[in-house]
Amino acid sequence: MVVKAAVEVMGHELNVELYPWQRSVMLAKTQPKYAGYFPEYYFESEDVIFSQSIGSGPLGFAEHTSTPITWSSLQDLKTVKLGVINGYVNTQKLDDMIANGDIEVEAVVRDSQNLHKLAKKRISLAVIDSNVFSYLLSTDSTLRQQKGRLQMNPKILADKQLFIAFLNDEEGKKWKKVVDEGLNKIDVDKIMSTYFSSIEQPK
Template identity: 30%
Template structure:
């Protein structure tokens, strides 16, 4: 091999090494987050991908990191956190014991309300304790958590529920009289009514009950690994530097 050929190979190897280092640095500076279409909080078609995405993006920026969202059906997003892969976090999550046991969850950086919708052909359903809802089958979304009390009652079989892939399908079931009740965030309820023409046509068959199930902090959850713990801690530090207004 001539000296010129050897020098050319060395230059190519050096260039390749520098390119790999650059790609590695770029990947290290990006956090891939699994999420879902959940307007008006977050969505691929919303301005800035929605207020939650904007807020978490700003927090990551304070950490010197870039946020990259991948919008998935929620069950697939949850599986992405259970399986080996590039996703380092999932959001938005409710701040429940169930999620805290499975993942490293941040401090809340937003807040949401959980309520019930009912079919208007039924007399208004009035309840004080969640156990008062025992006679009714309640629509839930597959993979969603709610409040600790509500989920414990579901797990114990003290409340009946029927799972669906989405809030939209649950609303359609309630409107069609196939379910008496479904759990939903009021803001999500109003957004879906506005966005979906077929649901809007059936809106008169749905009533949002005034008494909420509860209120939940919205968090981002990281893989339960040493890297996930470090990201969670750094996220919380950046969050405390500019804490959100959760009123």
């Protein structure tokens, strides 16, 4: 909603196509018809440039209601199996521990897959933005029946800013300028709050 508002206030039309995360990144980087991809967390890169923030999302863990997990540091999670998304940037510390093999993970291409696995207790925790969690449990017909089985762990990893990633070329710079100017003309926080408050929260 934020990106749509920012683009439209500048007199343009937004067309969005939904793909698994790694394919979205690949298409944006290789197909000229795509101006960028979102939502993305910031990371150091020479290949892409980032818009101004399009909002923020609390990154944390979904868990099964019958087996909640108490943890104070990521070291406490070495004995549990995490569900992650292929190609996602999480937090530096978590990604380093995953890369070093300190935490056992299973990777999938969609958040909904992790939530289904979590409902069946095939994993102990699933890394997910809490807004995405609420959205999926309210809008995905295959997940609605899992509402009583799944919840967000009360401790979050980070409240992360969200961005659009554009290819670092003239076309990407052009659309970054358009979006950034549009973002300056709208109330991002109000749009985010209105949108997510309209989504039924999982019970």
